[in-house]
Amino acid sequence: MTLDTGLDDRHFMSLALEEAKKAAEINEVPIGAVIVLDNEVVASAHNLRETTQNATTHAEILAIQEACNRIGSWRLENAVLYVTLEPCPMCSGAIILSRIKRVVFGAYDPKAGCAGSLMNLLEDERFNHQCEVTSDVLGKECGEMLSTFFREIRHKKKQEKLSGNAANN
Numbered sequence: 781m782t783l784d785t786g787l788d789d790r791h792f793m794s795l796a797l798e799e800a801k802k803a804a805e806i807n808e809v810p811i812g813a814v815i816v817l818d819n820e821v822v823a824s825a826h827n828l829r830e831t832t833q834n835a836t837t838h839a840e841i842l843a844i845q846e847a848c849n850r851i852g853s854w855r856l857e858n859a860v861l862y863v864t865l866e867p868c869p870m871c872s873g874a875i876i877l878s879r880i881k882r883v884v885f886g887a888y889d890p891k892a893g894c895a896g897s898l899m900n901l902l903e904d905e906r907f908n909h910q911c912e913v914t915s916d917v918l919g920k921e922c923g924e925m926l927s928t929f930f931r932e933i934r935h936k937k938k939q940e941k942l943s944g945n946a947a948n949n
């Protein structure tokens with residue numbers, strides 16, 4: 781794993797952050813992803829778990845599906861995936877299966893991350909494909925977007941509870 785944060789990486793991560801923002805706007809946990817091929821964005825997506833009521837609709841999965849549709853192949857061999865949060869086990873699996881060359885993520889996920897935090901599926905040499913991993917690109921911004929989102933949810937719930945109590949009195 782490398783911590784190299786080149787200008788291009790930060791640029792594409794900022795696009796993934798834009799996607800994450802779209803998720804927050806519709807009350808989805810703000811996680812965004814973009815897939816880049818030959819320096820061109822071929823897919824961008826954000827988490828849609830609440831909207832779809834489907835636990836598999838993570839940003840990375842949706843971006844992989846879009847990229848495959850766009851290029852007409854399940855092989856994304858030269859693609860780079862940018863995602864604001866470290867991939868979970870499901871997304872890491874999909875990344876390996878689609879043979880993505882490199883993954884760049886923002887914030888670490890100590891509770892589900894499988895690109896270095898809990899385990900490192902992406903760089904495990906026992907699989908038939910390994911993926912280069914670059915971590916902590918705009919990590920602070922990516923992490924703050926998540927913590928702000930959860931803080932606001934807690935605040936909203938507290939307000940609802942308070943106004944509920946007031947209505948009962």
Ligand SMILES: [Zn+2]
Nearest residue numbers: 838867868871
């Ligand atoms: Zn995932």
